[in-house]
Amino acid sequence: xxxxxGIEVKKVYDWHDLEGWNPxxxxxxxxxxxxxxxxxxxxxxxxxxxxxxxxxFGSPADTNQRFKFLIDHGQTGLNVAFDLPTQQCLDSDDPxxxxxxxxxxxxVDSLRDFEVAFDGIPIDKVSVSLTINAPAxxxxxxxxxxxxxxxxxFDKVPGTAQNDILKEYIGRGAxxxxxxxxxxxxxxxxxxxxxxxxxxxxxxxCGYHVxxxxxxxxxxxxxxxxxxxxxxxxxxxRGLKVDDFASGFSFNFNVYGNLxxxxxxxxxxxxxxxxxxxxxxxxxNPRSQWMRMIAGGGGSGLTWEEPxxxxxxxxxxxxxxxxxxxxxxxxxxYDEAYTIPTPKAQLISLRTMQILAxxxxxxxxxxxxxxxYFIESLTNEMEQKIKEHMDEVxxxxxxxxxxxxxxIQEKVSQQAYEYERRLRTGDExxxxxxxxATGAAERQEIExxxxxxxxxxxxxxxxxxxxxxxxxxxxxxxxxxLETAARAGENLMPYLMDAVKxxxxxxxxxxxxxxxxxxxxxxxxx
Amino acid sequence: MRRHGERIRVxxxxxxxxxxxxxxxxxxxxxxxxxxxxxxxxxxxxxxxxVSIAMQEDADVIGLSVLSGAxxxxxxxxxxxxxxxxxxxxxxxLVGGVIPAEDVQKxxxxxxxxxxxxxxxxxxxxxxxxxxxx
Numbered sequence: 001x002x003x004x005x006g007i008e009v010k011k012v013y014d015w016h017d018l019e020g021w022n023p024x025x026x027x028x029x030x031x032x033x034x035x036x037x038x039x040x041x042x043x044x045x046x047x048x049x050x051x052x053x054x055x056x057f058g059s060p061a062d063t064n065q066r067f068k069f070l071i072d073h074g075q076t077g078l079n080v081a082f083d084l085p086t087q088q089c090l091d092s093d094d095p096x097x098x099x100x101x102x103x104x105x106x107x108v109d110s111l112r113d114f115e116v117a118f119d120g121i122p123i124d125k126v127s128v129s130l131t132i133n134a135p136a137x138x139x140x141x142x143x144x145x146x147x148x149x150x151x152x153x154f155d156k157v158p159g160t161a162q163n164d165i166l167k168e169y170i171g172r173g174a175x176x177x178x179x180x181x182x183x184x185x186x187x188x189x190x191x192x193x194x195x196x197x198x199x200x201x202x203x204x205x206c207g208y209h210v211x212x213x214x215x216x217x218x219x220x221x222x223x224x225x226x227x228x229x230x231x232x233x234x235x236x237x238r239g240l241k242v243d244d245f246a247s248g249f250s251f252n253f254n255v256y257g258n259l260x261x262x263x264x265x266x267x268x269x270x271x272x273x274x275x276x277x278x279x280x281x282x283x284x285n286p287r288s289q290w291m292r293m294i295a296g297g298g299g300s301g302l303t304w305e306e307p308x309x310x311x312x313x314x315x316x317x318x319x320x321x322x323x324x325x326x327x328x329x330x331x332x333x334y335d336e337a338y339t340i341p342t343p344k345a346q347l348i349s350l351r352t353m354q355i356l357a358x359x360x361x362x363x364x365x366x367x368x369x370x371x372x373y374f375i376e377s378l379t380n381e382m383e384q385k386i387k388e389h390m391d392e393v394x395x396x397x398x399x400x401x402x403x404x405x406x407x408i409q410e411k412v413s414q415q416a417y418e419y420e421r422r423l424r425t426g427d428e429x430x431x432x433x434x435x436x437a438t439g440a441a442e443r444q445e446i447e448x449x450x451x452x453x454x455x456x457x458x459x460x461x462x463x464x465x466x467x468x469x470x471x472x473x474x475x476x477x478x479x480x481x482l483e484t485a486a487r488a489g490e491n492l493m494p495y496l497m498d499a500v501k502x503x504x505x506x507x508x509x510x511x512x513x514x515x516x517x518x519x520x521x522x523x524x525x526x
Numbered sequence: 527m528r529r530h531g532e533r534i535r536v537x538x539x540x541x542x543x544x545x546x547x548x549x550x551x552x553x554x555x556x557x558x559x560x561x562x563x564x565x566x567x568x569x570x571x572x573x574x575x576x577v578s579i580a581m582q583e584d585a586d587v588i589g590l591s592v593l594s595g596a597x598x599x600x601x602x603x604x605x606x607x608x609x610x611x612x613x614x615x616x617x618x619x620l621v622g623g624v625i626p627a628e629d630v631q632k633x634x635x636x637x638x639x640x641x642x643x644x645x646x647x648x649x650x651x652x653x654x655x656x657x658x659x660x
Contacts, residue, residue, distance in 0.1 A: 084543035084594055088570070096572070099599035100543050173545020173569045213548050304645040337644055338626055339595060413551040420552050424648055433645070448626060451595060522568045 003261045005218035007381045013373035021376065026271070030366045032286075034274040036267050036379065037367040038325040039290040045366060048357040049321070050328040052129060052294070053346050056081030056106035058455040060117035063106040067121060069343060075350055078121070079129045079330055081105030081340075082139075087174040089135045091507030092459045101456040104340055105131075108139065109463045110503045114146040123147045127158040129204070129294070129328075134176040136163035137185045138509050141496035144197060160201040160250055163189060166227040167206040169403045169520070170412065171213030176510065179404055181517025185492065187234035192493035194235075194245035203231060204250045204294065211254040212300050213409075214416025217261050218382055221269040222389030223408065224251055225276065226399040232281065242281040246288035250327075253293050255317040256301025260378055262317075263369060266293070266324030268382035295321030297331035297349075306432035307446055310334035315352045322362045323369055329353055335446055342449050406523030466503055474502040479512055486516040527618055529586055529659050531563075536587040536655070539567040539576045541604065544594035549623065549644075553589065553651065560652045573603045577611055585617055586659045592623040598632050605637040618658050622646070 001009050028034060031041030040046065053070060055078065056063045067078055082105040085097035091109050092101045101107050106117060118128070123146075132139045140161050147157045165182040168175045175182070189202040207215070207224030215223060228249060235245050253269070255262050273291035277283040297317035302310040314331040321329045331349040333341035341349075356362050369375040396402040403409070422428040429435050478499040485495045499509055538554045540547055547569055554564045565583050567576060580588050592600055601621055608614045618639050625633070625643040633641050640654050 087545075088543045090543075096543065099596040100594060103595050168545070171548065173540075173547055175545075304643070338624065413548065414555075416548050417552050417555045 003217075003258055005216045005261060005265075005382065005385050007218075007261075007378065007385065009260075009374075009378075013377055015373065017373050017377040021380070023371070026376075026380075027370060033278070033289065034271040035286075035290060036271040037370055039270070039292060039327070041366075043325065043366040044322070044357065044363040048363055049326050049353075050077040050127065051075050051350055051353045052077035052079040052127075052328050052330050053333075053349055054079045054081050054131065054330050055346065056083075057104070057340055057449070058102040058106065058452050059459050060106055060108070060113040062102075062452070062455060064117050064119055064121070066343065066346075067117070070346065070350065071121070071126060073347060073350060074354060077127045077129065077328060080117075080131055082130075082132050083107045084174075086506060087132065087134065089176045089506055089510035089513075091505050092456075092463050094507060101459055103451055107456075107459050108142075109459075109505045109507070110466060111142050111145060111500045112462075112466060112503060114142045115149065118146055118150070123150055124152040124156055124158070127160070129159060130161040130163075133162055133165050133168050133174050134182065135506050135510060136161050136165075137189050137492065138496055138500065138506055140189055140193075140200075140202060141493060142500045144200070145497060145500055154197040154200075156199060157197055158199050160204050161189070162206065162252065163203045164206045164227060164252075166230060166399055166403055167209045167224075170223070170408050171209040175520045177513055178518040178520045179400060181513065182520070183230065183234055183400065184489075184517075185513070186231055187238065188491045188493050190231065190235050190245050190248055191238055191240060191491055193248055194240065196493075198248075201248050201250045201292075203228075203248065204252045205231070206252040208252045208254040208296050208298070210408075210412060212298065214412035214414070214419060216415070217254075217257065217265045218385035219389050219412075220254060221265055221272075221382075222386045223393065223399070224253065225269075225273060225386070226390055226393040226402075229276075230399050236281075242277065242283045243285040243288050246277060246281070246283060247285065247290070249292075251291055251293040253295055254298040254300075255295050255320045255324075256298035256313070259316060259320050260375065261382070262320040263323045264375060264378035264382045265386075266295070266321075266326070267367075267375070267379045268386060270325065271379075272383050272386055292327050294328040294330060295324060295326035297321070297329070299332040299336060302332055302334070302337055303430060303433050304337040305437065307334050307337065309432050310337075311348055311352070314349055315356070318353050318356050319362075322356055325367065335448065338446065338448055340449050342447055344447065404523070409523070463505070466505075470503040475499075475504045475508070478502050478504055479508060482509065483512045483516060486512065527586070527616070527659050530584045530616075534562040534587065534655060534659050535565070535583060535585045536562050536589060537565045537567060537576065537580045537583055537585040538589045538591065539571055539579070540569045541571055541573055541576060541590055541592065541600045542594065542596055543570060544592055544596070545569050546593040547591070549593065550589075550591035553591065553622065556648050557652065557655070560656075562655070573600065573607050576604065577607045577613065580617060581611065581613065587618045587620060587655055589620040589622060592621065592625075595624065597621055597623060597625055598629060598636065601633055601638050602636045618655065620651075620654075622651075
């Protein structure tokens with residue numbers, strides 16, 4: 001059989017497959033270069049992965065309650081979902097936001113919303129991941145200010161932001177600003193955090209969404225690394241050394257499809273990232289060479305048909321993440337092909353991970369598949385495949401160029417179509433969909449999360465009240481300072497911190513960015 | 527409904543803020559493979575943009591793709607706009623995406639001609655268009 005990444009799998013593997021393979025240089029010990037076996041010496045024996053379900057809806061107060069529900073049930077991190085207006089840099093009262101406020105995530109307009117959302121949450125202990133991209137610099141500023149108000153100084157704030165705009169142009173589509181300005185903002189956050197908030201990981205580079213958009217597992221890793229290299233270069237160009245900031249990078253990768261292929265891609269990816277950082281960028285600090293990652297049980301693997309089967313799929317995806325050495329995990333819930341998850345569905349996902357970690361032995365020993373003829377052969381082959389795809393991006397002139405010209409978008413969307421065709425013909429097996437399918441009878445009998453129109457209306461009223469009560473002269477002053485600094489090419493993070501403290505909104509600050517950086521226009525596609 | 531030109535012309539559109547375009551692009555390729563002329567609008571289009579693209583392109587069909595949950599308000603606005611432009615009888619309106627079962631009738635009530643939720647067989651979409659646009 002052939003894996004999605006194009007690698008043939010044989011019926012039997014034996015010692016011949018690993019002839020000339022040197023485990024000392026290819027694996028090393030866990031926690032040692034090239035980190036194939038994991039970035040920490042004790043991995044889950046010492047600390048299991050962070051469990052961080054993607055959560056957020058309605059108003060910040062609604063979301064705060066759901067956060068507390070999950071923490072009370074043993075969740076160890078938060079992964080914040082924002083609504084589409086926030087993702088698109090629009091305030092809740094913007095005409096384009098109509099019908100979307102609080103629908104797929106929490107609505108955020110100003111610092112006030114973060115004060116409410118994180119009220120009573122120990123930000124210094126529960127690491128928070130902000131799943132936000134175009135306005136990430138603004139929300140990171142809000143988060144750091146909110147943490148400081150809670151008594152956690154900047155240099156003690158843990159957490160991450162997604163803050164990966166290049167993948168938004170490839171898949172998912174939550175872009176706003178033109179490419180150069182958008183990348184500059186990411187560089188600003190990396191430089192700023194390296195200097196001021198070293199425990200904060202300002203970027204989580206997402207192979208995940210590129211995979212969702214049609215990339216193979218090998219391409220997912222390759223394109224993720226090619227994206228990360230663009231951000232690395234942006235910060236190097238500012239005169240920083242790679243070891244000043246590279247430890248702030250983390251990755252977000254996908255799990256669905258063939259179990260072995262996923263495990264091998266993570267092991268191969270870790271080895272390749274470490275080698276890349278050391279050999280190409282001259283990194284000397286092992287922490288900069290770590291491919292730290294969240295593994296996300298992938299939405300594209302789940303089905304609308306017989307949704308309860310998705311609970312089982314989620315468990316296997318989590319298994320792949322654990323065998324692959326993930327630092328953090330989140331699983332798409334069984335009802336997400338219908339709408340955003342109910343508390344029951346989220347609890348099942350959390351329990352799935354807890355059972356895996358604490359009941360059936362994933363915390364017994366580090367990298368249990370190491371040395372397997374098959375897994376090590378596949379890890380080697382995946383590394384080769386990933387390199388080939390990275391070379392292809394390089395031949396296109398790098399990821400930024402490939403994105404601007406739409407080359408990468410075209411490639412993954414063509415593959416997505418072919419994959420979908422294989423699903424329709426049954427060449428790609430989906431149980432309950434194209435094999436052993438029972439028909440449409442029971443499809444919709446699950447409880448669904450409702451959309452709360454009243455919460456939306458009150459969000460708009462609160463925002464209008466805020467605009468009346470805040471010091472508008474201070475807001476104007478900070479927005480003007482921000483614009484001047486943006487035109488001068490300065491690092492904008494200090495200006496953003498000052499602006500958010502005046503309760504300037506995401507929409508107001510983004511208008512400044514739009515004036516200076518311009519709006520993105522999609523290349524002609526399909 | 528009578529076809530405007532030699533081949534059926536379809537505008538595949540992404541209205542509003544939702545950026546998930548895999549499905550829209552898959553359907554665009556599918557309809558093209560079925561011999562139709564397909565114009566894909568790209569992301570984040572207003573209803574006004576979509577209607578004016580359909581007008582310029584002399585479209586027989588507008589297919590909205592919505593995965594954010596805002597399919598009912600967006601469809602309602604599209605139908606209103608088509609009525610204002612006196613185009614309602616000239617164009618078949620389809621909606622696809624993450625559409626809960628109870629919303630299918632709501633969409634039909636606001637005037638949508640065909641609803642194709644996640645997991646709709648490809649052939650159903652093609653056959654529906656070919657039957658309605660003769």
